[in-house]
Amino acid sequence: MMNNHKPTLKESLKGWLYVLPLLLIIGVFNLYPIVSSFAMSFFTEYNFFTNEVGALGLNNFTTIFSDPTFHDALENTLIFVVGVVPVEVILSLLIATLLNQIKWLSNLFRTIYFLPFVTSVVAISMVWRWIYNKDAGLLNVLLGWIGINPIDWLNDPHYALLALIILAIWKGLGFNIMLFLVALNNVDQRIYDAAHLDGAKPLQQWWHITVPMISPMTFLVTVNAVIASFKVFDEVYALYGGQPGPAGSAMTLVYYLYRAFYEQNKYGQAAATGVVLFILILLVTLVQMWFSKKHVHY
Amino acid sequence: MNQTFKKLAVGSAVALLAASSLTAILPVTAKAASKPTKVTVWHAMNGNYNDAFQDEVKAFNASQKKYRVVATGQGDYTTLNQKVMAAAKSKTLPVVSQATYTQVPDYAKQGIVQNLDKQIKGKDGWSKKDLKNIYPGFLEQTKYDGHYYAMPFSASVRVMLYNKTILDKYNLEVPKTWDDIQKMAPTLAADGIATVGFDKSYDMEWDGLVHSTGNQIVDKKGHVKADSKDAVQAADMLNGMLDKGYAMTAGSDMYGTNNFVNGKTALSFSSSAGVSATKKAVPDDFDWGTAVVPEYQGKRATPFAGNNLVLTSQANKKEAAGAFAFMKFLTSDKQTAKWAEKTGYLPITKKAANSKQYNQYLKDNPLATAGADSLQYGFSDAAFPGYQEYRNNLTATVDKMITKHTPAKEALKTLNQQTEKTIKDNK
Numbered sequence: 182m183m184n185n186h187k188p189t190l191k192e193s194l195k196g197w198l199y200v201l202p203l204l205l206i207i208g209v210f211n212l213y214p215i216v217s218s219f220a221m222s223f224f225t226e227y228n229f230f231t232n233e234v235g236a237l238g239l240n241n242f243t244t245i246f247s248d249p250t251f252h253d254a255l256e257n258t259l260i261f262v263v264g265v266v267p268v269e270v271i272l273s274l275l276i277a278t279l280l281n282q283i284k285w286l287s288n289l290f291r292t293i294y295f296l297p298f299v300t301s302v303v304a305i306s307m308v309w310r311w312i313y314n315k316d317a318g319l320l321n322v323l324l325g326w327i328g329i330n331p332i333d334w335l336n337d338p339h340y341a342l343l344a345l346i347i348l349a350i351w352k353g354l355g356f357n358i359m360l361f362l363v364a365l366n367n368v369d370q371r372i373y374d375a376a377h378l379d380g381a382k383p384l385q386q387w388w389h390i391t392v393p394m395i396s397p398m399t400f401l402v403t404v405n406a407v408i409a410s411f412k413v414f415d416e417v418y419a420l421y422g423g424q425p426g427p428a429g430s431a432m433t434l435v436y437y438l439y440r441a442f443y444e445q446n447k448y449g450q451a452a453a454t455g456v457v458l459f460i461l462i463l464l465v466t467l468v469q470m471w472f473s474k475k476h477v478h479y
Numbered sequence: 480m481n482q483t484f485k486k487l488a489v490g491s492a493v494a495l496l497a498a499s500s501l502t503a504i505l506p507v508t509a510k511a512a513s514k515p516t517k518v519t520v521w522h523a524m525n526g527n528y529n530d531a532f533q534d535e536v537k538a539f540n541a542s543q544k545k546y547r548v549v550a551t552g553q554g555d556y557t558t559l560n561q562k563v564m565a566a567a568k569s570k571t572l573p574v575v576s577q578a579t580y581t582q583v584p585d586y587a588k589q590g591i592v593q594n595l596d597k598q599i600k601g602k603d604g605w606s607k608k609d610l611k612n613i614y615p616g617f618l619e620q621t622k623y624d625g626h627y628y629a630m631p632f633s634a635s636v637r638v639m640l641y642n643k644t645i646l647d648k649y650n651l652e653v654p655k656t657w658d659d660i661q662k663m664a665p666t667l668a669a670d671g672i673a674t675v676g677f678d679k680s681y682d683m684e685w686d687g688l689v690h691s692t693g694n695q696i697v698d699k700k701g702h703v704k705a706d707s708k709d710a711v712q713a714a715d716m717l718n719g720m721l722d723k724g725y726a727m728t729a730g731s732d733m734y735g736t737n738n739f740v741n742g743k744t745a746l747s748f749s750s751s752a753g754v755s756a757t758k759k760a761v762p763d764d765f766d767w768g769t770a771v772v773p774e775y776q777g778k779r780a781t782p783f784a785g786n787n788l789v790l791t792s793q794a795n796k797k798e799a800a801g802a803f804a805f806m807k808f809l810t811s812d813k814q815t816a817k818w819a820e821k822t823g824y825l826p827i828t829k830k831a832a833n834s835k836q837y838n839q840y841l842k843d844n845p846l847a848t849a850g851a852d853s854l855q856y857g858f859s860d861a862a863f864p865g866y867q868e869y870r871n872n873l874t875a876t877v878d879k880m881i882t883k884h885t886p887a888k889e890a891l892k893t894l895n896q897q898t899e900k901t902i903k904d905n906k
Contacts, residue, residue, distance in 0.1 A: 228589065229564075229568065229589070230568055230589055230591065310731060315730075333730070335730065336730035336731055337882065338882050338883055421731070422679075423557065424679075424874070427730075427878055427882045428875060428878040428879045428881075428882045428883055440871065443557075443561055443564070444867045444871060445865070445868040445871070446585055446867075
C-alpha cells in the first residue's frame with residue numbers, strides 16, 4: 182500500500198525506531214571507525230595506546246608519498262585491479278552464457294564453479310601454492326606439455342603478481358557467474374523470439390539483446406570486483422606465507438597498511454594509507470557510475 | 480508439539496537463569512576460602528610446546544599457594560602480538576606475555592610493558608651470582624635502554640644439519656669452516672646437489688658471518704654498519720654460492736627442511752628449535768646429524784633467537800610480584816633444564832646446561848647437542864625501537880640479492896640508509 186500523505190511526527194519517530202538498531206550497529210562498527218581513522222591519518226605525534234595526540238598535520242601523507250615502497254604498493258594494486266577485473270567480468274559472463282545454454286548436468290557445473298567462493302582463502306591459497314610449485318606444480322606440468330620451461334611462480338619477482346592475478350580471477354568467478362545466471366534468466370524470452378523471427382543469429386542476439394539487457398548486473402559485478410580488488414590482502418598473505426611476495430613484488434596497498442600498523446607501529450601512516458585507498462576507490466566508483474548512466478539500461 | 484516446545488523453552492530459560500546466578504555467586508565463595516593472586520599469561524606455544532608450557536604452569540602452581548598462573552595460548556607470534564596491541568588499547572592486557580626479544584623495545588617505548596628492575600634488584604630478586612649464571616647472550620636480550628624488561632625463556636640458536644648419506648657417498652667430512660664448504664661444493668654441484676640449504680632468506684647466516692668478522696650490523700648504540708667491507712664480502716660469498724648452485728634457498732617452502740629431507744641439499748641451516756620438526760619430517764632410514772655452524776675467517780658466531788616473558792604495564796603490584804615469582808621459577812636451573820628437554824629449546828643458565836640431568840638428555844638425544852654446543856658461540860642482535868621495520872627491510876634486501884641479483888654492495892648500501900632512517904625516526 183502506498184502512503185501519499187505527509188508523515189506525522191509520530192510516524193517519523195516510529196520509522197526511526199525501526200531503523201535504530203541497525204543504525205546503531207552501523208554507527209558503532211562502520212561509521213565511528215571510518216571517522217576515527219580519518220582523524221588518525223592527521224595525527225603526526227600520537228600514542229595509540231593512551232590516545233594522546235601531540236601534533237596534527239599532513240606529515241603522514243607526505244611520508245607515505247615519498248616512500249618508494251608505497252609507490253610499489255600503489256602500482257601493484259593498480260596493475261592487480263586492471264589485470265583482474267576485465268578478465269574476471271568477461272570470463273564469468275561467457276561461462277554464465279554457456280551454462281545457461283546447457284540443461285544436462287548444469288547444476289553440477291554451477292556447484293563446481295561456485296565452490297571457490299565458499300572455500301576459505303587460506304585453504305585456496307594452500308592449494309595454489311602446490312599448483313604454482315616450480316618442480317612438482319600442476320601449472321608447470323601443463324605448461325611443459327606445450328613446451329614452456331618451468332616458471333618459478335612463487336619465487337620469481339617477475340611472475341609473483343601474475344600468479345596472484347590468476348588466483349584472484351579463479352576465486353572470483355563463481356560468485357559472478359551466479360549473479361550473471363540470475364540476470365540471464367530474467368531477460369524476457371519474447372525479445373529473443375522476436376529477434377529469432379527477424380532472423381537474428383545467436384551471436385547477434387547475444388550481442389544486441391543479452392549484453393544490453395543484463396547491463397545493470399554487469400555494472401554491479403564490475404563495481405564489486407573493482408572494490409574487492411583494490412582491497413586485496415588475504416590472498417597475498419596466504420599465498421606468500423606472510424610476506425608481500427618475493428622482493429616485495431606483490432606488495433599491495435592493504436598489505437602496506439597492515440605492515441605499517443601491526444609491524445612498524447606507524448598508526449598515522451597506516452590510517453593515511455587507508456584514506457588514500459578510500460579516495461581511490463571512491464574516484465573509480467564515481468567514474469563507473471558516470472559511465473553507467475550512459476551505457477546501462479534499466 | 481507446541482506445548483512441549485513451550486515447556487522446553489521455559490525450562491531452558493529457568494536453567495539458564497539458575498546457572499548465571501550460580502556463576503555470579505561462585506567467585507565470591509571461592510574468594511572467601513583462599514585467595515591466591517591470579518596471574519594471567521599469554522603465550523604463543525602450540526602443540527607439544529603448549530603441553531610442556533602447561534606442565535610448567537602446573538608445577539609452579541603446585542609449588543606455592545600465593546599465586547595462581549593461568550596461561551592461554553593466543554596462536555602464533557604474529558597473532559599474539561596483534562592481540563597484545565588490541566588489549567593494550569582496550570586496557571585488557573594480561574599480567575605476563577611472551578614476546579620476541581626484538582619486539583620489547585617497541586613495547587617499552589609505547590608503555591605496553593614495565594621494567595623489572597625493582598623485582599630483579601629487590602630482596603626476592605637475583606643476586607650477582609644468579610645473573611652470572613645466565614648466558615650473557617640471553618641476558619643481553621632482556622635489556623633495553625639500560626633496564627631489564629624481560630625474562631629469558633624459550634631460546635634457540637642457528638645450527639647446521641648434515642645429510643650423512645650424502646657426505647659418506649662422496650667421502651666428505653662434516654665441514655668445520657666455510658672454506659671446507661667451498662671446497663666440497665663443486666663435487667656435489669656436479670651431481671645437482673646444493674651443498675648448503677638456507678631457509679627462505681639467509682639473513683641469519685649473514686648476520687652470523689658478519690659477527691664472526693668482529694662487526695655488527697647495528698650495534699647497541701644504534702650505529703649502523705650494514706654495508707661495511709666485511710658485511711659486503713660475506714653477502715658476496717653467499718650470493719656467489721647461490722649463483723653457482725653451491726647453495727639454494729627454500730623460497731616459498733619458507734624453511735629449508737623440505738630440500739634437506741628430499742636430498743637436494745647436503746647441509747641445511749636451521750633453528751635448533753626446528754630440529755624436532757625436521758625429526759618428524761624425515762623418513763625412518765634418513766641418516767642425518769647436527770653440528771655447530773662452521774667457522775668464517777677463523778671465528779665462529781651464531782645468532783640466538785629468543786622468546787622472552789614480559790610484564791605488562793597494566794599489572795598491579797601483587798600481580799607483578801606473582802609474575803616475577805613465575806619468571807624466576809621458569810629460569811631456575813631445574814626448570815629451564817626440564818623445559819629444554821621437553822621442547823628442544825636451550826637451557827638459559829650455565830648450571831642447567833652443565834647439569835647431570837641435561838647432559839644425560841644430550842647423550843640420549845645426540846641431535847640436540849649441536850644446540851647446546853653452540854651456546855658459547857651465540858650472540859644476540861641489538862634490539863631497538865623499529866627493529867621490525869629493520870627486519871622487514873633486511874629480508875627484502877636479501878630477497879633482492881637472491882631473486883633480482885642486485886649486487887651486495889648496492890643492496891646493502893640501501894639497507895644501511897634505510898636502517899639509519901628507521902633508527903632516527905623511532906628515537
